Amino acid sequence: MSWLVIDAGNTAVKWAHSDAEGNRFIGTGVEYRLNLQPLADRLAAAWRLPRPTAAFACSVADDETMRAIERAVDEVAAIDVQWLRAQPHFAGRGPGYGLALINGYRDPLQLGADRWHAMIAACAKYPNESLVVATSGTATTVDCVRGEAGKAALFLGGVIAPGLELMVSSLARGTARLPLADGRIVAHPDNTEDAIATGTTNAQIGLIERVARSFSAELADEGRPPPRLLLSGGRARSLFAALGRHLLAERIVTAVSIEDNLVLRGVALRAHAEAAEAPRPAE
Template sequence: MASILIDLGNSALKWSLLDDPENPFTYVHESSGILDEKIKDKWQELGVKNAYGCTVASDWIAHSTKNFLSSIGAQCTWFTAKKEFTGDFILKSNYDHPELLGADRWFAAIGSVALHKDEPLLVCHLGTASTIDSVIPTGIGEYVFLGGRIAPGPAMMREGLARGTSHLPRAFGRRTDFPTNTIDAITTGIVDSQLGLIERAVREMEGIGATPKILLAGGASKVVAPYIQQEFDNVDIRHNLVLHGLATMVREQNH
């Protein structure tokens, strides 16, 4: 029998064994609501009995995933954001309505603190949407999720330009300081927009005396990672922050 963790996003499903969030598997579902047969076979082979996850995908995809798990005799529990997490550390949410915070953002914050205690953190997830969230320590073992920014991710920016204009292409070129063709101009604008979100958030945190470690995650993080690493020394690229957060929650519940 096995227990697994599931991070169900807008365009991809990421999962791992409960005891091994460092080694996740990823399946791009593109909002189809249909699980790949290889995932089903793997879960059946493992004898999955418990699945713990969070979802920001459509209800249809979440129900489809839960129904499949039920069909193989597994219990599926979806976690949501809360006002406070209490375990080895305490993380309080500063969101106006904590229950409306995206579950992926909340568990990425929990996972980030679990991995990097006693540091201000800027948790950057670049995917379908880009979320840039600030977490600061406020005492011994105590932290606050201050809030953050949401913007279209790189692919959504590119698609929005292509759909909203008559002649701009969907192609992705290279970022340069002074683009001399349309494709590179679009690419540079998109990359710099993502960089600007992160750089501005860093400056805001520095302004309150909390220079952060930057955590980069998400399928689109590779677009900006080289430039962020050039500008800042304190960067950690992690693609499993949500899974680490879920593992931290489950361990606390089973403690």
């Protein structure tokens, strides 16, 4: 028995086949939306084996992408996709038993489903710790979670900014003479391509570092330990060295780690919570 968990993003659809207990992924994959072959056909070809018995998904994608996912799941398994949104609070069941996370957004349902499920997975892996969860994709998001032993974790809020590629492409689209650059990151750029690459990368690093420093200072004022920094998304590895070097040396954070498939892991935990709460059929 296998569950299909799906993360539908702005540029790609990621998925994993979870084992029946939800403790591990037995296969993962990604399909990019921009491709000549219809997305539904590509997804159906990838999802035939193992045949899923349930499908759980979160999405920040458009309606067309969500419909393609639904068609693919129906074709391979004749089941409906259970779309998961953000919640006012999460209470873990099964593999996530004991985890509690409160959504501090003014309107909890406005929070992106990907951010919410990434935080669920982060809190499950690092219980009782305060966390900065930074995801670098089409958009860069940096979210703060306050953790404390014996209490529910609290998502305080976060920031959203254009991702690295979006920053670079916006310069090319919005200016007359700046190219779509593919330069290097150097200390003192002496050409336009390197200037754009270095400037946009430093903007990403600076955003994450500023949020981490501010949150760490807030926790220190409350007599709490510094947060842990988690990096996820396509650009996580390119940001890891620069962020770790400064923040660890100054003890702004306790650790810096790269977390793969954070959203998918959160969706799997949520799937088990949803399944545990579902009414059992009468015998």
